[in-house]
Amino acid sequence: MTAEHQATTEQHATEPTATGEHADLLAALAKQRHFLRFTARDLTDEQAGERPTASELCVGGLIKHVTSVERAWAGFIVDGPSAMPDFTKMTEADWARRADDFRMLPGETLTGVLDAYAEVADRTDELVASLPDLSADQPLPKAPWFEADARWSARRVVLHLIAEIAQHAGHADIIRETLDGAKSMG
Template sequence: MHDLLDALAGHREALRYTTRDLTDEQAGLRTTVSELCLGGLIKHVTSVEKRWGAFILEGPSALVGVTDMTEADWARRADEFRMLPGETLAGVLDAYAEAARHTDEVVAGLPSLDVAHPLPEAPWTEPGTRWSARRTLLHIIGETAQHAGHADIIREALDGARSMG
């Protein structure tokens, strides 16, 4: 359990590090053909941690609305990937730190990482699929690592600063 939380902490730090010394405006800039910006990536990973951390505790009810999203839901989800007017980098980072703290507490409080819940029915999920807390935590780690890599590219395109390598 501790190895997984340590790995997640390292990926979180790599992601946060990409935002060092940036202004709110810079955190919202798109620097590639992608729609992604640094602040938006942090917001998205925050959402991922909240959603999947809740799944570990509550099961599929935590993912209600993910598999049957309306057009308005998709529009709100798109806002998860950008800095909106009035949002600050400090606020986004604070929300991420809170989500990370909560995920760590949830995982540390489990009797075992074998606790499992069924995934909700979705076109991308095999019927009857169950994810353990371990599998869910690995998903959070993978999302965080992937987006830390995206963030490194975005940051380098922004001002030449590199975080990895």
């Protein structure tokens, strides 16, 4: 990623005007997104797709995955479980397509992956800033990992996104350090 692209990416991370809890949540999202994006600094497209550890993960794939997850959860805040797949009815082909979120596919570039992430992040930020009630909730979609008949508030969804991004930023940091010794911190 060039310095110019990094500046553009950071510009996309500008938070909408918000106050109170909304501003706190947006600041936490921005911080974790920064750490994830920062792991991609100065990587080539090839490096972004490399899997140098025992896992199947790569930096570009982690960014793609977080983009997909954030898009889905933002949709969930607005439209409830209909915005997400019914995980109990997914086929092998559906799971294979979801696995593509974790890899850089032929023709994909790190710039394209980062731009897509910036667009989704901007939309999520606009949504969170505009929510009149962070306590408004929706029933969770059907999935073996969700408690039956559970509901999540918009607040809990945003907290989940913060945790998801942080977890994957840590994965990306380990991958980056394995690639070339660069670290996000330290």
